[in-house]
Amino acid sequence: MNNNFNFCLPAAFMVLLFVGCKTYKNIAEIGIVLTNHSSLELTDKPISIARKLLPEKMNLNNYPVLVYKNDTIPSQVNDLDGDGKWDELFVVTNFSAYEKKKTQLVWVKQAPKFKIRTSARFGKRESENEPLQPATEETVNANQVYKKLGFQKYQTDGPSWENDKVGFRHYLDGRNSKDVFGKKIPAITPENVGINSKGAVEDNYHVMYDWGRDVFPVGSSAGLGAYALLVDNEITRLGILGTDTLNNIEKTTFKIVSEGPENSVLSYDYHNWNASGNKYQVNETTSIWPGMYGFKNTVSIEGITGKETFLVALSNINNQKGLKVIEAGNFVCLIQHDNLGYNREWIMGTAIIVPKKGYKGYMEAPKKGQLTDSYLAKFKIENNEPISYYAIAAWELSADKNFKDSAYFNNYVINLAKQLSTEITVKINK
Structure with missing residues (x-):
């Protein structure tokens, strides 16, 4: 934008x-x-x-x-x-x-x-033959999903956001997964990523450019930092798979709240999310600022009865080296480092930094179903009480080539968690 x-x-x-x-x-x-x-x-x-x-x-x-x-x-x-x-x-x-x-x-x-060190981008079209237009907001009903429409309505499948280190995208087409753009340079990526010369939506970001490319496989996981609910031993992801024709969310509203040189903020409201027969109202806010190989996500849910467990997802597709769980500051860091890129082509580190408060350990997603191939951090959740956490991603072709080393990435995540735990006091002399 x-x-x-x-x-x-x-x-x-x-x-x-x-x-x-x-x-x-x-x-x-x-x-x-x-x-x-x-x-x-x-x-x-x-x-x-x-x-x-x-x-x-x-x-x-x-x-x-x-x-x-x-x-x-x-x-x-x-x-x-x-x-x-x-x-x-x-x-x-x-x-x-x-x-x-x-x-x-x-x-x-x-x-x-x-x-300019942050950016948010969103583009959409109303029919397959219309050129894509930039936009800052959208409303999506349950039947307006990719498989039902028969065409991809959104640039990069939904909004994308980035800073000078890394980029991300959110699948607004019903899946609500979160993906990673690896960046090789600090400059903001071109506005036409995901669009061809005729203004049509095109998946042209799974090839390498000077700036980088989409590097993270998602599949039927929820990607990096998306979420689900566990109710009576049943996991329900927020959203559906790409093969489904009806969303489990009655209506989704999205908006780019702010886009500026130091901060970009995106907001989502999910109305009547059907999970295990219950209806939930969800607000999600995504915020990114410079310098960090990640973004902050804050989620609050209305309709919590006390039997729900909130699950934050960390896709483990291509991970053959397991998970490290390390406490740092006010947070718990769930860290993986392996050839996590497409077809195990690149070494990547990904992590979620979650608050100690309310953390109940983690579980692995089932091998089959609506949500697979993921580590899921478990949380006690209260009605309308926000939970904030961070999603982190760095690959070996980032500006900092040291991320190829697992110990270096682990130390980066741990130090970042300690920095995030540190509050700056603000005193105003009026």
Whole structure:
């Protein structure tokens, strides 16, 4: 998509702009202190500063920016509830051990143009003969699935999202699996991935390009980071297989909530998901920011009665070396590393980083059925209580070639879990 934030203003120019903006002089003197209380060095640490925490005298018609040592910190504003007003200032920055950053809150008339390091993409068509059009939202009814329609309606089978390290896609065509794009370069991939020269949907991403390709087999697993429910010893995946003609979800609504240089957010609502004869309402939010070989997923389910177990899926197709389960920080890391690529052609590491709270171990999916070829992390789930976890993927052709080594990937995941466990305190001097 990339409609905003297309270039980067030099820091010196931005500082001069701030200093010369006398209208906001008093507001610019407001300090925000960001503190890392841990002994860890933090790389590309995301920080959300809620709008409601900022001073009431802020100018709502302008954009907030943080300045640290005469340099602007990469950030963006996000409208998370869709009311047309931004709700958070999303900041990404680095910290040394125990570092305290005393920043200044500054208001500018135009949004700064930072280097683009995240993106979200979605395209659709209403008939097989129509050219695909870019879109930011979609509604899918139970009978509007790939096998029933007889053609693929969506670019890359559904929305895709990425950062400077790795890319992913979600099968919105009824399957709701999650797949991986291996990236060889940090640049955002071309907008026409999954489209041919005539504007038609085409699977042209299972071949190698300079930027990379789709590298992860999914099959009848749920891919990397999708989920299911276990009720009375019956596993029900969210969605169906590609051979099915009727979804187990009555209606799905999807929206790209935000797309910016530092954060892209996607939202899904699943209405009346039929699992073991029960109807559930599900909200899922996917968020990605720079620097991490993965994304964050948050799921909440309405209709939980207490007999359900929530299952987070990690496809183990092509895995011949088993699973490592390691606790790190506030999380449990389920890690695999093998020739996980198509036809075992490439070495990959994939993992899910799940919270310790509520974790009940893992199980393997059955050999046959609607959900196979997966490790499934088990969780106690409460009604309408969100569960957040992370899906991680790195292959040997990534910019960091060390991912070919299993110990290196294991250490990466463990260190990432520790960094994710570290909270940055935000103090606003109003």
